[in-house]
Amino acid sequence: MADIAVGQFVQTEEFLADEKVVDMDPKMRKLDPDSTQFTTMTQKTTNRVATREKVNWLEEQYVNTVITTTAGYTAGAVTVVVSAADGASVQAQDVLRNMRTGEAMLVTANAAGSLTVVPSWGNMPAASVAGNSGDKLLIVGDAQKQGADIPAMKYSQRVLGFNYTQIHRTSWVFSGTATAIELYGGREPAKEAARKLVEHKRKLEANGFYGARDFVNVIAGGNDDVTGSAGGLYEFIQTNKQNVAGELTSDFLDQFLATVLAKGSNDKVIYTGTIGAYYISRFNRSGQGAFWKPSDETVHGVKVDGFLSGVFGTLVPVVVKKEWSNYPSGANGFNGNLFVVDISNVERRPLRDRDTKLLTNRQSPGQDRVAAEYLTESSWTVAQERTHGLLTGIA
């Protein structure tokens, strides 16, 4: 034992370090709160069990009724040329009307898009008008002859959308001793299990937005080398994608929304990074109109951050993805992304008996450890991709 020290008074550094009781706040402070709104929203709305590792959906559309001339034609011309693809939508006895000139015409024959027509059909306008390359023609309908045979069928071929299930696993392993000791904020592994649940949900959320569709079977790799990967919205949105390349203005956003909102249901939700949210909320203050209505209302079981007054008078709920602020913004940063999602055309597809579950006792027999994991095998159906939209490059 050390000699007794003699002094005038005792200050804090005289105590042994382990003698002092630590003033530790038992509440764990989190950098990013749990925010997996997309996964939660799809769980509450459209959540259908998958029965195999590949999910399919059929997509169809009605026969095209707007065609485009690929060459100009003179006034009174009896031949109008459209592309062969457009020509497939036209049959003899169809009535067309040029949307620019107003002239109607009756089709009498169609040879791979080279249409033989009777110009000035309906005598409106009285004199035929020349057409330009790129003129839009509306297929108004058909005017069949009396007593004619049944017309040939126009068939718009269906296509197959598909995706694969992906196995997500989030594990934790502690030694038996580590689980037995007292810790501030609670004992392990319960504390870590709570954190891992949030991390697991965030993996599923990121997969919903940015997952890559693939299925790889390495033949030489034996039975253990098969990997499925589920594609997310980023993978499937292939029509309505625009590059803001800088500041997001109300005019650009409105033009974009006019395209996206014109297709699909009114059940659209915007998910935006913090940069997009910054510009939208700034519209009100920078003379760009009162587009933004902050709110704490709940939509499909998720608290949304506000509503955007979009074109067509639609109020579109907006969810700000605060965790995307960890990503860069600008040309290729995902924090500069803004998704418009038609919720009615998105489904979460957990594989049968493989939806998120906690699996305990995952350690090998004989190991003095405690191991557990969360496991989910799921996919996404992202149908009718033209009903969704993606803005990139908001900076």
Added chain:
Amino acid sequence: MRAISQYGEYGIQIQIQKQQGMGDGSIRITQEPIYAKFKPAADAAIYEVEIERAHKTFAFRGRYQHIDEATPADILYRLSVFDTEDQGYDEDTKALVEARLVELEPLNDDFFIATEKPLDAPYPSWDTSEQPAFKLVAGLVEMGFDLQDALSYERVFGPRREDVIEALEAVIADRAQDVETISA
């Protein structure tokens, strides 16, 4: 300049709209916006060489299949095109838009600038020749070139010299008249 995108309704904001609130709900635009709105393949011509390059350049993520679960759907419907010559820009605006497209092209795989000419010049020095228009066209006639191809090239992909276009049109029109006279 022609740019081809792998997204059907692709667009790029070239210049933002600047506006001032007037206090009565209306606005005064102080800077007109410039948006490069690509036209879907259904509404505009995309040439074979451009489609070929699109096949090699783009990943075409999320592609559909036909009912046989094997044949991928044709990519043509997914392509779009933006041609700075078709926008009615003045020279300054055209230069601004083209410079921005060149700047943005390498940053992602959304689009590429088409450098291939779908039609070849009649001969290598055609674009830079300083011969008078009538001599150029006379040379083509003498050597037996297809004048319609030469006209299409000059109008769309060549230097767009008005006097050369007029000379070619005149010769083509004369030839058509000759054919009609003979057949009559």
